Amino acid sequence: MPVGVIARYRAHLPIGPSTPEVDLSEGSTPLIRSRNIGRALGLRHLYFKYEGLNPTGSFKDRGMVVAVARALESGSKVFMCASTGNTSASMAAYAARTGARAIVVVPSGAGRAQGSQPQIAMNKLSQALMYGAKVIALRGNFDFALETVRDLTSHYPVALMNSVNPARIEGQKTAAFEIVDALGDAPDYVVLPVGNAGNITAYWKGFREYHAAGKATRLPRMVGAQAEGAAPIVDGAPVADPKTVASAIRIGNPASWEGATSARDESGGTIAAVTDTEILSAQIRLAGSEGLFAEPASAAPLALLIRLVRDGKVEKEAVTVVVLTGSGLKDPDVALKNVEPPVELDGDARTLAKVLKL
Numbered sequence: 583m584p585v586g587v588i589a590r591y592r593a594h595l596p597i598g599p600s601t602p603e604v605d606l607s608e609g610s611t612p613l614i615r616s617r618n619i620g621r622a623l624g625l626r627h628l629y630f631k632y633e634g635l636n637p638t639g640s641f642k643d644r645g646m647v648v649a650v651a652r653a654l655e656s657g658s659k660v661f662m663c664a665s666t667g668n669t670s671a672s673m674a675a676y677a678a679r680t681g682a683r684a685i686v687v688v689p690s691g692a693g694r695a696q697g698s699q700p701q702i703a704m705n706k707l708s709q710a711l712m713y714g715a716k717v718i719a720l721r722g723n724f725d726f727a728l729e730t731v732r733d734l735t736s737h738y739p740v741a742l743m744n745s746v747n748p749a750r751i752e753g754q755k756t757a758a759f760e761i762v763d764a765l766g767d768a769p770d771y772v773v774l775p776v777g778n779a780g781n782i783t784a785y786w787k788g789f790r791e792y793h794a795a796g797k798a799t800r801l802p803r804m805v806g807a808q809a810e811g812a813a814p815i816v817d818g819a820p821v822a823d824p825k826t827v828a829s830a831i832r833i834g835n836p837a838s839w840e841g842a843t844s845a846r847d848e849s850g851g852t853i854a855a856v857t858d859t860e861i862l863s864a865q866i867r868l869a870g871s872e873g874l875f876a877e878p879a880s881a882a883p884l885a886l887l888i889r890l891v892r893d894g895k896v897e898k899e900a901v902t903v904v905v906l907t908g909s910g911l912k913d914p915d916v917a918l919k920n921v922e923p924p925v926e927l928d929g930d931a932r933t934l935a936k937v938l939k940l
């Protein structure tokens with residue numbers, strides 16, 4: 583099997599003979615069949631696309647490798663993005679690998695006191711820093727950070743690496759190809775989280791292209807999950823102060839808004855909001871009954887699927903793919919708030935057995 587997204591899907595990507603070769607062996611993530619949740623929901627064909635197994639722990643690597651290759655081709659040596667964490671981790675890794683300079687702008691929260699922490703998951707921050715990026719925590723939310731980065735990159739010789747860069751969408755669409763390649767056709771439903779809305783746009787593009795190329799006989803319905811406090815597309819208006827425990831999708835004015843609504847409308851799908859409580863309970867259920875630890879944003883689509891099944895909106899025979907966009911290891915702080923802490927014990931095997939009721 584070719585290594586990396588570019589080698590595997592070169593013919594479908596904007597890659598020419600003079601594009602430099604870049605890879606971190608991203609993509610080719612497993613499509614894991616549900617053992618327990620599907621049965622409990624009465625769904626016979628439920629799968630999880632486990633994107634947390636990408637080299638930096640999220641789906642962002644698929645688009646980043648293409649964007650970085652194209653930026654290097656055009657002579658760029660400085661990359662910049664605004665991020666809720668995963669994009670910055672990914673960009674920083676590929677910049678490190680190719681010797682480019684990485685500048686990351688993360689939200690530090692609006693109107694907070696001096697010394698406040700970046701409003702992104704700690705392990706994502708540690709990735710960007712370890713890969714050697716310069717990290718700026720800009721006062722304000724993600725939407726302001728992106729606006730600022732777009733402004734700066736339009737005036738300076740710095741490559742914009744957010745998903746408004748079309749190469750990002752091109753790379754990310756390969757996840758749709760992989761799903762069709764694994765199943766032999768497109769599924770009935772693809773359920774995924776929606777933040778800045780690049781990924782739902784990319785998946786829909788991927789499915790349409792594979793369909794047009796005769797690699798799939800049908801198209802899936804695209805189902806997007808937003809968090810209730812950060813659901814501009816569901817509300818039909820930007821959210822000035824988005825709030826949700828799922829920091830990856832804490833976005834009030836998605837850059838690819840139109841791409842998301844087109845994917846929804848053209849596919850006959852839906853975009854709906856789930857509460858933080860639903861997200862956290864889906865996250866624990868996924869870990870505890872499937873052995874799949876995904877970050878909170880990645881649990882949002884499962885939360886939505888559970889609701890749609892309860893409301894009788896998904897047929898039992900439907901082939902459904904839930905995209906787990908990022909690893910649970912990205913955000914241990916949120917996860918640890920929702921589980922029992924370890925039991926501290928001073929004793930021997932006998933006392934241990936007693937405590938364990940063996």
Ligand code: F0G
Binds near residue numbers: 642664670831879
């Ligand atoms: N899931 C995860 C784990 C994410 O990190 C993101 C976005 C999404 C879902 C939503 O994808 O933005 O294409 O709709 N994270 C971006 C970032 C915003 O900066 O890492 P989207």
